[in-house]
Amino acid sequence: MLSVRGLQAGYGNAPVLFDVNLDIGPGEVVTLLGRNGMGKTTTVRAIMGLNTPRGGEVTFQGARVSGLAPDRIARRGIGLVPEGRQVFPTLTVRENLVATAANRGKAANPWTLPRVFALFPRLSERVSQSARTLSGGEQQMLAIGRALMTNPHLLILDEATEGLAPVIRAEIWTTLSTLKAEGQAILLIDKTLSALRRLADRHVVLEKGRTVWTGTGPDLDRDAGRVRAWIGV
Template sequence: MSDALLSVRGLRSGYGPVEVLRGIDLDIAPGEIVALLGSNGAGKTTFNQTVSALLPARAGSICFDGRDITRAHYREVVARGLIHVPEGRRIFPNLSVLENLVLGAFARGRAQRAVNLERVFDIFPRLRERTAQVAGTLSGGEQQMLAIGRGLMGEPRLLILDEPSLGLSPRLVEELFGLIARLHAQGLAILLVEQNVAQSLEIAQRACVMENGAIRFSGTGAELLASDRLRQAYLGV
């Protein structure tokens, strides 16, 4: 895809002697939402960490907005607008809600910090009510709001959401997916990495299914759901 915002080719990565990613190709266009699906251990989180420069690539290339970032430092990756909201939220539990949000603008978005803070509070009114509260005392759903809000403070051009619905109640999951759809409607490109297959396919323009460190299938949600074998073997629906 020549006009891709993110273009990954032949990506290999892993931990120590273990190779997890085995030649991943993936494109995301500006403003597109793509779901990356697969079971535990498929390599989804490793892919996120490698693209975000938290884990070094062993082979292949990663281009963002036409620039090669394969060997870039993670600060440079963030500064370019590729923002990763990791699995497990990873907020700073001993800092306040406001302090967590302000830290989201450390590498990118400082000039518009006040404007972006208001935007986050408009999206998550509960965070406005809890600015002075210690983040570790928030509920699980509120902590996920804080993690996403902190990511938005960095003015992302591509937002990677790694298992955002993990551990949330069904009602909060519905709210979360509605929020993701609204962010996408505002023009934000999103890579949604999820095990909640049905709801991911409802909002994603395209979806890719990973297995054993490789992408086995890709297409629209309708195309993936139309295959009985694919549904039963890979999607669990």
């Protein structure tokens, strides 16, 4: 579904990514691991066209997307839950959810307001509140719901549970497990390795803008010492 080969990107004159490689198949959950500053968010931004790649290639469902505008990439079927949530603060919960809603892929069971509210009952209780009045955890639920309302083939979450209370983190992990069981492909960045190991099919480790390790859960167990040195946990 998603293939990244030799990806290079950066900011201004400062290169950040030098050789990033990863693959995600239909229904797979893949993690992107690494210490802060190793290029995880830059990789996501380059995939989404928010940072123009300087080299390499990103293909999605067999078509090259590197170099396309972000809105065109999103319309191909990639939904992003960005770091820091970035909900529309002056819009209500309902307005946030419907603002970018679409079913371009003609999903047989598309994401709708009732489905999102069933996934996150708290949002249904706050449907008329402006997003800026929500707690951090509720804003993260809203950001996930907003991305799902685009009915993406691939869902990308950058720092899925960062800064959230333990009870909210547990709810987010349960939600992601539910989405995986429904066949949703996910690229996931987070620091909670124990939860990631239970959820993900494969893991990709970045070190200084390069892919240095890729493997499954059992591979991660066998290479635990080496991987922990790279990701710093």
